[in-house]
Amino acid sequence: MRVLVQRVTSAKVMVDGAMVGEIRPDSQGLLALVGVTHDDDVDIARRMAEKLWQLRILDGERSAADVSAPVLVVSQFTLYANTAKGRRPSWNAAAPRILAEPLVTAFADALRHLGARVESGVFGADMAVELVNDGPVTVLLEL
Known part of the structure; x- marks a missing residue:
């Protein structure tokens, strides 16, 4: 699993013109x-x-857990793009929907269990993601 996390002052995800998840511009998330x-x-x-949840990338080296920061979760199979050969990325390393969708849900549910206020996109949908990256701070998480 890879999680590309961005510290934001606001973010939203739209599907078919309707907002399905957002971090309002009143705090970091x-x-x-x-x-x-x-x-x-x-x-x-x-x-x-x-x-x-414990990553200390918010202002004052605090974590989302420290300040109850909101989290917007968006599925992103393209994080597993292989661009080593040619001009067309290969998606072979990305899990198929039958495996990936429940794990993205499990990730969001685990955040909720930890106390996070979680919003999310729609798995497999054509989503438009809008954000204001704060810092900018962008970190790739892998285990």
């Missing part, structure tokens, strides 16, 4: 773009959620 690969499991999703 985290946008988590989540990619799943073939050998990921629920334990990895749980551990990754804990890592994200």
Whole structure:
């Protein structure tokens, strides 16, 4: 599992012109773009959620857990793009929907269990993600 996390002052995800999740511009939050690969499991999703929740990348070296920062979770299979050969990325390392969708859900649920206020996109949908990256701070999480 890979999670590309961005510290944001606001973010939203739209599907077919309707907003399905957002971090309002009244506080810092985290946008988590989540990619799943073939050998990921629920334990990895749980551990990754804990890592994200405790990651000290907010102002004053605080974590989302420290300040109850909101988290917007968006599935992102393209985090497993292989661009080593040619001009067309290969997506072979990305898990198929039957495996990936429940693990993205498990990741979001684990964050909620930890106390996070979680919003999310729609798995597999054509989503438009809008954000204001704060800092900018962008970190790639892997276990």
